[in-house]
Amino acid sequence: MKLTLGFSPCPNDTFIFDALIHGKIDTEGLEFEPFYDDVETLNHKAFRGEPDITKLSYHAFAYVVDKYALLDAGSALGFGVGPMLIYKPPFERFIDKPDRTFQGEDGIGEVTDIFGIVPKLKIGIPGKYTTANFLLGLAFPEATNKEIMVFSEIEDAVISGKIDAGLIIHENRFTYQDKGLKKIIDLGDYWEKQTGCAIPLGGIVVNRKLPLDVQLKVNRLVRKSVEYAFANPKSGLEYIRSHAQEMSEEVMYKHIDLYVNKYSVDLGVEGRKAIQLMFDTALEKGIIPEIKEKIFLT
Known part of the structure; x- marks a missing residue:
């Protein structure tokens, strides 16, 4: 049986799936046809129920629980991994009163300043249904002036002044400072302080139309692929x-x-708790629709 498999071209995903798609593990009779897209494109393909297996953001997953079940393997959760809201100095241009200051990388100044100013900014986001945008909505529910952009274009849009601030994800965490940009707030850190849980970013889901034994096999194979990657970290370097x-x-x-990390091998009790808390919080605030299906595959 050949199954379509969608994930991003980012290193974390290619690291996870290298062994699976290149036959470095026994795939138990399954073949995988990979395709690569940014997370928001993957989200929308899942909305249409197209892929057999796909990476998607946890925010988007709330809208397709009727079509897909969440695997225990392959997820991106963790501490210190959340999206960041960044800006191009000087921040003072956004502040009405000249005697007020903003500390940037060294802190967030007075909380009343930052939480009052951010809703006034035009913010570039990597997609409506990304977990990044979900967290932005939790922290700044009044920040509605947003422009959807490809995540890799956000930094340059901030530099050019097309947008006032950018919501960055993935490897941009490591590059924004080199471009003279500074952090307003780390939204992963915000979530962690509010909940004490890891931040669920993206998960791997399997189409419920597949036979249950195939769904369970996929879950098992993704775990084996992650374990192989950890045991042979340079094996997929060229890929x-x-x-x-x-x-x-x-x-x-x-x-x-x-x-x-460990959540990519198996969500475990902690990972499942964090995901359930995110969904419960989003449902309470009216951010996602009511979920009637069981979230987890097993």
Whole structure:
């Protein structure tokens, strides 16, 4: 049986799926046809129920629980991995009163300042249904002046002044400072302080139309692929590099270290708790529709 498999070209995903799609593990009779898209494109393909297996943001997953079940393997959760809201100095141009200051990288100044100012900014976001935008909505529900952009274009849009602030994800965490940009707030840190849980960013889901034994097999194989990657971290280097948008090897592996961890092998009790809390919080605030299906595959 051949199954379509969608994920991003980012190092964390190519690291996870290298062994699976290149036959480095026994795939138990399954073949995988991979395709690569940014997370928001993957989200929309899942909305249409197209892929057999796909990466998607946890925010988007809330809208397709009727079509897909969440695997225990392959997820991106963690501490210190959340999206960041960045700006181009000086921040003072956004402040009405000249005697008020903003500390940028060294802190967020007075909380009343930052939480009052951000809703006035035009913010570039990497997609409506991304977990990044979900977190932005939790922290700044009045920040509605948003422009949807490809995540890799956000930094340059901030630099050019097309937008006032940018919501960055993935490897941009490692590059924004080199471009003279500064952090307003780390929304992953905001979530962690509010909840004490890891931040769920993206998960791997399987189409419910597939036979249950195939769904369970996919879950098992994704776990084996992650375990193989951890045991042989350089095995997929050329494959990862070929999709890494001219990243240095150092940045590639920083990216992998940040997003691939114990939760990628198995969500476990802690991972499931964090995901359920995110959904419960989003439902309470009216951000997502009511979920009637069981979220997890097993």
